[in-house]
Amino acid sequence: MSYQNIVILTGAGISQESGLGTFRDNGGLWAEYAIEDVATPEAFAANPRLVYDFYNMRRAELLKDEISFNSAHQALADFESHFAGQFKLVTQNVDNLHEAAGSKSLIHMHGELQKARCLFCGHISMWEDDLDEKSICPSCQDTRGMRPHIVWFGEMPLQMDDIYSLLADCDLFVSIGTSGNVYPAAGFVQIANDAGAHTVELNLEPSQGATLFKEKIYGKASEIVPAFLKGLGR
Ligand code: BV8
Helix, strand or coil, X not given: CCCCEEEEEECCHHHHCCXXXXXXXXXXXXXXXXHHHHCCHHHHHHCHHHHHHHHHHHHHHXXXXXXXXXXXXXXXXXXXXXXXXXXXXXXXXXXXXXXXXXXXXXXXXXXXXEEEEECCCCCEEEXXXXXXXXXXXXCCCCCCCEEEEECCCCCCCCCHHHHHHHHHHCCEEEEECCCCCCCCHHHHHHHHHHCCCEEEEEECCCCCCHHHCCEEEECCHHHHHHHHHHHHCC
């Protein structure tokens, strides 16, 4: 079977072998931090310092030399560069490892660790240093409100209209390294099924939505993703 319209969804599991922690595995981020304390607008309003520190810690982690893309990221970038049809990589991840591996056609639906957004003018800028209450917006020069360009719980993920239309038109939907706990991303497989697409789960273990996938392959992303994409051919 050759496919013409492919949508890929990735989650924290694809970056796990690069050394970045996941959220819900043992020892994951949500084992150390409560979502409501660090990943909601209410948390940022109540205790901006804690939220700034949480994302400064993760941004610094991402920038460490030993953190780099792995063979799963690489395989996706290589496949995209040779694929003649429509290809879109939608990631829940806020790291930059897909770009580092060469992925181009990419949507960061939950935002990006290395970007900051001005609460006043909305300008989004690249940001690799620590962010805090005194950070100055490079566009409007306001000093009262730079926030991480991250979609928190209760906020609308980015480019949802684009994602929904891509899912409605796809003939292959592949979910990689996500537990299927977070919506609306966890609902994408059902939209793809309704569109008549073939749906595949590549993960370390069955996700919350495993039964919704027509095909399931379990193992480490660095192994099963290159093998699966090789099987798709060019
Ligand atoms: C919203 C940024 C309104 C923060 C994140 C129904 C419909 C709509 C919303 C909801 C709904 N029900 C509940 C909600 C509310 C909420 C939600 O889903 N809550 C959950 C907890 C129940 N959703 C929201 O608030 C969203 N916004 O709803 O807006 C709306 C309404 C309708 C339609 C549109 C909009 C906003 C959600 C975004 C929150 N922000 N991230 C940050 O990063 O700090 S979510 C966060 O979870 C990360 O982005 C993460 O990527 C994401 C999902 O987690 P996973 O990536 O899956 O990571 P996890 O650790 O869970 O799993 C890792 C998997 O990898 C595991 O399965 C593991 O086995 C596997 N793995 C590990 N190692 C490997 C591996 N696989 C392969 N190889 C390996 N080596």
